[in-house]
Amino acid sequence: MAEILSVGEAMEQALALLEGGDVVAIPTETVYGLASDATNGVGVARIFEAKGRPRFNPLIAHVADLAMAERIAIFDPLSKRLAEAFWSGPLTLVLPLRPGNGIHPLVTAGLDTIALRMPRGFGGELIARLGRPLAAPSANSSGKISATTAQAVAADLGAKIRLVVDGGATPVGLESTIVKVEGNSVRLLRPGGIAAADIEAVTGLKLQRGAPAGIEAPGRRASHYAPGAAVRLDAQNVVEGEALLAFGVRRAEGWQAAAALRNLSASGDLREAASNLFAYLQELDRSGAATIAVEPIPFEGLGEAINDRLFRAAAPRDKLD
Template identity: 85%
Template sequence: MRVAEILAASEAMERALALLEGGDVVAIPTETVYGLAADATNGVGVARIFEVKGRPRFNPLIAHVADLAMAERIALFDPVSKRLAQTFWPGPLTLVLPQRPGNGIHPLVTAGLDTIALRMPKGFGGQLIASLGRPLAAPSANSSGRISATTAEAVAADLGPKIKLVVDGGATSVGVESTIVKLEGAKLRLLRPGGIAAEEIEAAAGMKLLRGAAGIEAPGMLASHYAPGAAVRVNAAKVAKGEAL
């Protein structure tokens, strides 16, 4: 059975770019969790993300950018969202914004919505996007519904037979997904909690965050999103064979 090649981040750039240019996917390290990346303008590559993860196509993806200039070519920024980007990017904050017409993003990325979720990652992810010159669609590198991977080994154990390359950047520094927010008129809504505390966002935005949303506007909003790959017992006083606390 074929398994993914694992390359250190310092050695993986050329191989990763070749796969992305060819419409394939690459598992990459970010500061939050490992991501399963494809060129966000390439429908074949984006479709591979959904195929590999077993992810429903009505669940939108985050598009990752190299810098604010790239983000502004993709989406329309209001003053509050731009201030948040300038404060927290690169970093674990995702902004849901109106799409800029003609931005070239494949509609599979946004699940047909007129908005798009954008983030600027640190480290290898940001360097890869800058080298490619185009945004990357990149949900977490795990089977849909499973816990997100924070090491290259965890990615390979889950998705190894389905992908060609895992870029090893070591354990992620944040360890959870990005926080997702969206400005709705004069109100800022928290769509998904994550790597940046709500209080930090409120301080930078100068307004309180609202919680909850009516529909699926961003990744991580399905009723069942993350689940361990084993049975769970509650109120367990002792550990049985094959279990862990």
């Protein structure tokens, strides 16, 4: 079973595992990540093995600073402006790979682009100490609910990994926003911890929505973030025996019959809702209910990212190979 160590005592052990081609579950401001040295094929393969992740799905590479990022990828002026505005933080940029970048091909899944992010806190310090980027998808079994606490990581992956670094509950609670600059436009590939309006304010451009055919960025499988229970969206009523994921003040009809209830934000605060989403889905899934009914959540701001995750949780389940 994985050892859980606090951020104050885990650095040396985490470095030793990464240097040895192993994986480490680490806290970031978004969700917990399952990290390995992005230049080490053995370590990257262990990520796929532990998660049961399809080989065609690329990984985000995490960097310590902009200089490290520019050794890996080619930045256009607009992408660099976005990095300077939002790094470190929950923004991932999809960029052309630079020749001689050193990133193992498993990270990019054969694409000629790479997804890059600069995390805050322990993750950034760990990368700086290692001196190499970390590949780090969310620290959960592929397609399942992302982990926002060390305990959730251990409950899911504890038998498959050796170390979970405990940094407490993650403050953002959603994965990063992923964007790609395409000439004079910016495409939103995955909504996340930075609202689209904030990106538009920096670029002065309206974000284009949707990805081209094929997988271009991590986390774009149709079925993703899925609990064991079925998920029913925009619930106006609750059927007896269902669990209820609520939002705001008003309740769905028949809510008293819910097998379990969690309210993402009683005050209707979308930032609070984002930070609670995955943990509450996990709690409701553990209630034993066959279905989780989800009350409507507005689409503005971080609501876009919350609804994206819920749509994927509710989608027909993909096969993993």
